Amino acid sequence: xxxxxxxxxxxxxxxxxxxxxxxxxxxxxxxxxxxxxxxxxxxxxxxxxxxxxxxxxxxxxxxxxxxxxxxxxxxxxxxxxxxxxxxxxxxxxxxxxxxxxxxxxxxxxxxxxxxxxxxxxxxxxxxxxxxxxxxxxxxxxxxxxxxxxxxxxxxxxxxxxxxxxxxxxxxxxxxxxxxxxxxxxxxxxxxxxxxxxxxxxxxxxxxxxxxxxxxxxxxxxxxxxxxxxxxxxxxxxxxxxxxxxxxxxxxxxxxxxxxxxxxxxxxxxxxxxxxx
Amino acid sequence: xxxxxxxxxxxxxxxxxxxxxxxxxxxxxxxxxxxxxxxxxxxxxxxxxxxxxxxxxxxxxxxxxxxxxxxxxxxxxxxxxxxxxxxxxxxxxxxxxxxxxxxxxxxxxxxxxxxxxxxxxxxxxxxxxxxxxxxxxxxxxxxxxxxxxxxxxxxxxxxxxxxxxxxxxxxxxxxxxxxxxxxxxxxxxxxxxxxxxxxxxxxxxxxxxxxx
Numbered sequence: 128x129x130x131x132x133x134x135x136x137x138x139x140x141x142x143x144x145x146x147x148x149x150x151x152x153x154x155x156x157x158x159x160x161x162x163x164x165x166x167x168x169x170x171x172x173x174x175x176x177x178x179x180x181x182x183x184x185x186x187x188x189x190x191x192x193x194x195x196x197x198x199x200x201x202x203x204x205x206x207x208x209x210x211x212x213x214x215x216x217x218x219x220x221x222x223x224x225x226x227x228x229x230x231x232x233x234x235x236x237x238x239x240x241x242x243x244x245x246x247x248x249x250x251x252x253x254x255x256x257x258x259x260x261x262x263x264x265x266x267x268x269x270x271x272x273x274x275x276x277x278x279x280x281x282x283x284x285x286x287x288x289x290x291x292x293x294x295x296x297x298x299x300x301x302x303x304x305x306x307x308x309x310x311x312x313x314x315x316x317x318x319x320x321x322x323x324x325x326x327x328x329x330x331x332x333x334x335x336x337x338x339x340x341x342x343x344x345x346x347x348x349x350x351x352x353x354x355x356x357x358x359x360x361x362x363x364x365x366x367x368x369x370x371x372x373x374x375x376x377x378x379x380x381x382x383x384x385x386x387x388x389x390x391x392x393x394x395x396x397x398x399x400x401x402x403x
Numbered sequence: 404x405x406x407x408x409x410x411x412x413x414x415x416x417x418x419x420x421x422x423x424x425x426x427x428x429x430x431x432x433x434x435x436x437x438x439x440x441x442x443x444x445x446x447x448x449x450x451x452x453x454x455x456x457x458x459x460x461x462x463x464x465x466x467x468x469x470x471x472x473x474x475x476x477x478x479x480x481x482x483x484x485x486x487x488x489x490x491x492x493x494x495x496x497x498x499x500x501x502x503x504x505x506x507x508x509x510x511x512x513x514x515x516x517x518x519x520x521x522x523x524x525x526x527x528x529x530x531x532x533x534x535x536x537x538x539x540x541x542x543x544x545x546x547x548x549x550x551x552x553x554x555x556x557x558x559x560x561x562x563x564x565x566x567x568x569x570x571x572x573x574x575x576x577x578x579x580x581x582x583x584x585x586x587x588x589x590x591x592x593x594x595x596x597x598x599x600x601x602x603x604x605x606x607x608x609x610x611x612x613x614x615x
Binding site: 195 | 472481
């Protein structure tokens with residue numbers, strides 16, 4: 128298969144952004160309007176910026192990017208067409224949310240947040256369906272959507288926590304009174320852990336036998352397991368805001384992302400089509 | 404476009420095909436295809452072995468045959484289904500073509516087609532494929548590959564509503580199962596032809612079919 132670096136970047140970035148939005152939705156549901164708008168600004172700017180990076184990566188994959196405006200012409204049959212529309216709708220909602228938070232300096236509109244979550248869900252679903260091609264048996268099985276969902280949850284939760292560390296200095300964010308948000312880091316960590324479990328299922332479960340024989344397959348779960356352990360140590364054993372917590376989480380993020388990149392490269396290298 | 408042949412179909416008699424690749428060269432010449440672009444490909448499929456017998460004799464089941472394949476202009480073209488821009492389209496004559504003005508070169512059709520029919524042209528950044536020599540058909544002439552075949556193994560027919568089986572078409576390895584895309588092409592099998600799922604043989608000339 129030809130070089131797929133742009134697709135590795137596009138799929139990973141979009142899935143991580145969707146996952147971070149899902150985490151934001153979860154935190155929003157728990158804490159409501161108490162969330163400090165500044166915290167949301169950093170999260171949304173980070174999410175929107177990465178989405179734009181993903182869109183540039185997707186364009187880099189095309190032979191004729193100038194014709195990409197035609198990409199919505201086959202919504203009736205093509206999952207790729209639907210994915211492109213879903214990504215653009217998701218990016219549009221993120222842009223509106225980000226603009227409103229900056230202009231009004233208030234918390235996020237609940238309906239926009241829900242819209243972003245649903246649009247993000249559509250992105251991950253259509254992205255998985257693009258790879259469920261009947262003539263590509265190494266992709267056309269339940270392991271593909273399960274691993275995509277797992278990646279979204281794991282790396283998305285890590286991205287959400289990373290943006291908290293980088294811009295707010297806390298792992299969990301604060302409300303408008305400066306009080307820590309209720310259950311934010313614990314709930315987000317649980318989301319990430321769920322993603323790791325799903326990826327284990329997708330990698331080891333019999334329906335994914337097509338890549339079961341590769342020895343390098345063990346590198347991704349090992350790296351990401353170490354990442355999750357470091358993450359748990361950072362947020363449960365050290366107070367948020369301490370440099371030790373930050374360093375531990377940065378190491379965790381490095382392990383998680385490197386494992387994800389390895390897994391995604393293997394996914395594309397696993398392409399095998401029936402016939403000639 | 405009105406064609407003399409309403410629903411053209413390639414017919415290949417695998418028993419007769421010698422693998423000379425004249426059809427492949429004729430296609431490249433007629434369409435000015437650059438190196439690496441192969442709208443028609445000739446696949447050599449072979450296998451078998453020699454076995455030493457207890458009485459110091461040998462038994463062999465060696466086989467080899469050639470299959471010339473281009474786009475099969477399928478009844479359920481997966482390239483048309485997956486193409487996001489609608490560049491891959493099928494006209495009323497069943498011919499699948501690519502509208503280069505719409506194609507953005509995502510190569511999704513290349514991922515999906517089990518016959519490697521869509522070919523990416525790097526200099527244009529777009530996909531290209533066999534178009535059944537529509538211009539030749541309109542003029543009442545056969546496609547370049549059919550016209551050039553020295554043994555008449557490759558010929559032009561018209562789709563029979565009663566089904567391709569009536570033409571003696573039997574899916575043969577290394578071609579994929581017809582169920583994937585319902586190809587509109589007739590492959591009359593070689594006497595040593597293997598079923599589609601057979602692992603008895605291998606493609607002996609992969610470098611002549613795609614850049615490896």
